[in-house]
Amino acid sequence: MATKRQRPSGSWEFIVRRKGVLPRPVSFTFEREEEGDNYCSRLEALLDRGIVPPELLHEKPDLATIGDALRDYLVSVPVAESDKPVLATLMGKVGGVELRTVNYSWAEAWVRALKQEAQLSPSTIRHYVGSLARCFDHLTRKPNSTFVTNPLRLLPKRYATYNDADAAVLRATAPQGQVVQVPVDEWRDRRLAPHEEEAVRKIMAGEKPAGRQRALALRWQGALEFLFDLALETGMRLREMYTLGLDQVDEGKRTIFLEKTKNGDKRQVPLTSVALETMARYRRQVAAGERGMEGWQFEGGRLFPWWDGNDSAIVLKKTTALLSRQYARIFEAAGCEDFGFHDLRHEATSRIFERTQLSDLQIAKITGHKDPRMLSRYANLRGSDLAQLLW
Incomplete structure (x- = not known):
């Protein structure tokens, strides 16, 4: 099990040792304890199976960021034409995020930002999450992948719906005097006369x-x-x-x-x-x-x-x-x-x-x-x- 300690700066240092598997102890630094716990838990699950991520062997991983994963997905899978513009948008928005930091906390924070900062409609949020989730599904299926869990598949139902907390943030951050319109699902009601x-x-x-x-x-x-x-x-x-x-x-x-x-x-x-x-x-x-x-x-x-x-x-x-x-x-x-x-x-x-x-x-x-x-x-x-x- 990883050992950890909090540094004077407030960040957390984690050290992972695995005799016979890792050539030497490796250390990681995280801003939050929970992030470190989640990452080390996933890492130790891989080590239990004898899989050593390339970055721990001082080799550059083939897929280090979400952008790398998106590019690999686009060339490896027959992606729907309707998905390609969404994936291109995601490349610019989250392409630089390191895959080692992608966990459920990141997924929750990303969706929260899409609502509270970008103020996207629920349907657009579902498109973003769905497209990236399919990319992550591909990533988990790759041989010896260090990305073993797709956190986007763990999001609760109605994750894209604006709740009271989201509405409160939008009102609090809106310019004084501006009427806040909380985005809602637009239901199509086209009938055939x-x-x-x-x-x-x-x-x-x-x-x-x-x-x-x-x-x-x-x-x-x-x-x-x-x-x-x-x-x-x-x-x-x-x-x-x-x-x-x-x-x-x-x-x-x-x-x-x-x-x-x-x-x-x-x-x-x-x-x-x-x-x-x-x-x-x-x-x-x-x-x-x-x-x-x-x-x-x-x-x-x-x-x-x-x-x-x-x-x-x-x-x-x-x-x-x-x-x-x-x-x-x-x-x-x-x-x-x-x-x-x-x-x-x-x-x-x-x-x-x-x-x-x-x-x-x-x-x-x-x-x-x-x-x-x-x-x-x-x-x-x-x-x-x-x-x-x-x-």
């Missing part, structure tokens, strides 16, 4: 968009229409739908069986009468080669034609991006401003709330939301519908 849904269906059916000379060229037109209907009737995620196999659909039981979802769990999704009707129509279109479905006969037992069954992360992301762009074209042509495919999940969930007497727990079973607070983000009931329930 009836006239917008009608316009989308017309575009998918081949109607020319306003101001254009010809209709959109839409490959697999019948599949696009069915996927749109399925999203509205079930609230399923895009990837959950386009990866469906025929064996996952039991029309007799009116159920789709999902083997693996975003949350990693299995889920059963009940089908409405409308979903069953649109599925039957889609099957007829495929069988007859109608509605642009020529050349597709449920190859490989798959329900939709865009995905080839390769479950690599790269292929799945490309397929998701392809379909997202396709529907973005359709929604734009239909005049649906600021509307994306994932908004159909919001719309479907809200419709279940509006049209049924199911409990929140029952709806969560259908949509796959684990956190009731997250489910409430999708339950954006129209004020006019609520008004009709009042006296």
Whole structure:
């Protein structure tokens, strides 16, 4: 076990000895006792396994800072395009931090600074923490890595939400007379209006968009229409739908069986009468080669034609991006401003709330939301519908 003493300056000196493993005793200096205890505990766990960090052998470690770890992560892992700008920002903000100082205390202090100093929104904080956590996950998996624990994975739920202490700091540090606005989560409440849904269906059916000379060229037109209907009737995620196999659909039981979802769990999704009707129509279109479905006969037992069954992360992301762009074209042509495919999940969930007497727990079973607070983000009931329930 490391020995320690506090110096007159207030800093702490730690000395680690390990006969037969370390060539000589090594000493470290930390500003806080807790930081030293945490670092030495991690170091001794490595020494117990016979792993000696390069810096203790007077060798320069390959990855000494967070910046080193970020660069290694970017060249070693197929990082999502959406993550790259975030990682570039992190490089400038925390790239110089030494990895040996990264522990849970550092993680807490960093998040606190993002709130109390940078005053970032909760969603931005989650993006920063999530991107860096994935980098640290990669670091812990490297052979003989001295980074054995990812402290960002230990942060509590709702770590990005501003609490009373954060709000107090913002008020105390604000210029006199300035009204302090504590950042809050901005919940998206975009709904699909009836006239917008009608316009989308017309575009998918081949109607020319306003101001254009010809209709959109839409490959697999019948599949696009069915996927749109399925999203509205079930609230399923895009990837959950386009990866469906025929064996996952039991029309007799009116159920789709999902083997693996975003949350990693299995889920059963009940089908409405409308979903069953649109599925039957889609099957007829495929069988007859109608509605642009020529050349597709449920190859490989798959329900939709865009995905080839390769479950690599790269292929799945490309397929998701392809379909997202396709529907973005359709929604734009239909005049649906600021509307994306994932908004159909919001719309479907809200419709279940509006049209049924199911409990929140029952709806969560259908949509796959684990956190009731997250489910409430999708339950954006129209004020006019609520008004009709009042006296």
